[in-house]
Amino acid sequence: MDLSLSTRTVGDRTVVEVGGEIDVYTAPKLREQLVELVNDGSYHLVVDMERVDFLDSTGLGVLVGGLKRVRAHEGSLRLVCNQERILKIFRITGLTKVFPIHTTVEDAVAATD
Amino acid sequence: MATVELRFSAQPEHVRTARLVAAAVARRVGVDEAVLDEVRLAVGEACSRAVGLHLSNGLTAPVRVVLTEEEKSFSIEVGDEVPGPSGGTVPGLQAALDPDGDTEDEMGLAVISGLVDDVEVISGEAGGTIRMSWPVSGPGGGELP
Numbered sequence: 001m002d003l004s005l006s007t008r009t010v011g012d013r014t015v016v017e018v019g020g021e022i023d024v025y026t027a028p029k030l031r032e033q034l035v036e037l038v039n040d041g042s043y044h045l046v047v048d049m050e051r052v053d054f055l056d057s058t059g060l061g062v063l064v065g066g067l068k069r070v071r072a073h074e075g076s077l078r079l080v081c082n083q084e085r086i087l088k089i090f091r092i093t094g095l096t097k098v099f100p101i102h103t104t105v106e107d108a109v110a111a112t113d
Numbered sequence: 114m115a116t117v118e119l120r121f122s123a124q125p126e127h128v129r130t131a132r133l134v135a136a137a138v139a140r141r142v143g144v145d146e147a148v149l150d151e152v153r154l155a156v157g158e159a160c161s162r163a164v165g166l167h168l169s170n171g172l173t174a175p176v177r178v179v180l181t182e183e184e185k186s187f188s189i190e191v192g193d194e195v196p197g198p199s200g201g202t203v204p205g206l207q208a209a210l211d212p213d214g215d216t217e218d219e220m221g222l223a224v225i226s227g228l229v230d231d232v233e234v235i236s237g238e239a240g241g242t243i244r245m246s247w248p249v250s251g252p253g254g255g256e257l258p
Contacts (some may be wrong), residue, residue, distance in 0.1 A: 021129065023125075023128060023129060023132075023157060023161065024125040024128050024157075024161035024164065024165070025125035025126045025128060025129065054132075054153070054154075054157075056154060056157050056158055056161060056221075056224070057158055057161070057220040057221040057223070057224045058161055058221075060220055060224075061220060085150045089154070089224065092223075092224060092227030092228065093220060093223055093224060093227065
């Protein structure tokens with residue numbers, strides 16, 4: 001399965017809906033998407049990972065890269081994920097302390113802390 | 114002798130194939146269903162790392178994956194052909210999260226070491242190998258329904 005990406009704007013947030021597998025082959029597409037959004041002035045991103053089937057460290061690296069980019073503009077990058085097998089990867093790498101992870105897109109969009 | 118051996122050219126698009134093969138063989142030899150996600154992820158990490166090492170060193174040699182059913186375990190070896198200390202030791206979380214470092218390689222190893230209890234990273238003149246193993250509950254994945 002390939003990677004699917006779609007974006008939509010909710011208020012001042014940009015929601016990036018990701019589906020499929022994020023790995024060493026597909027992660028560059030996600031990186032391009034995040035870079036493009038930041039270059040276009042979207043600094044408050046919500047990455048919805050509910051339809052992600054697989055995530056590896058390359059994908060984590062892209063998300064960390066995205067976070068660094070938005071932070072350079074005092075922006076934010078929030079994740080939406082309820083899948084245990086994906087959350088586990090964030091836990092074992094300690095990245096649950098780095099990313100705000102929400103259970104719904106609505107929560108992520110409304111969050112301000 | 115290996116149960117299944119796979120060689121693939123060091124290109125990112127083939128890593129998914131290696132994951133699928135490893136998960137299929139692991140299921141067949143009786144690795145617990147709940148652990149298959151970990152097998153898939155760990156093999157993917159090891160293969161991604163090997164592909165990256167081959168590409169960055171300009172090697173055209175294939176990446177080798179050896180899947181072996183042993184008496185009470187299932188082992189996977191992922192070998193690269195980049196000589197020297199590239200394998201090194203499995204770094205801790207600090208190395209993986211070092212904001213100044215080239216994080217992807219270290220993060221891959223950190224994921225593997227976080228997922229797999231029995232993992233060994235060997236580095237030699239002929240290249241590096243990541244060896245991982247998982248316990249096997251029995252043929253066909255244990256008890257019948």
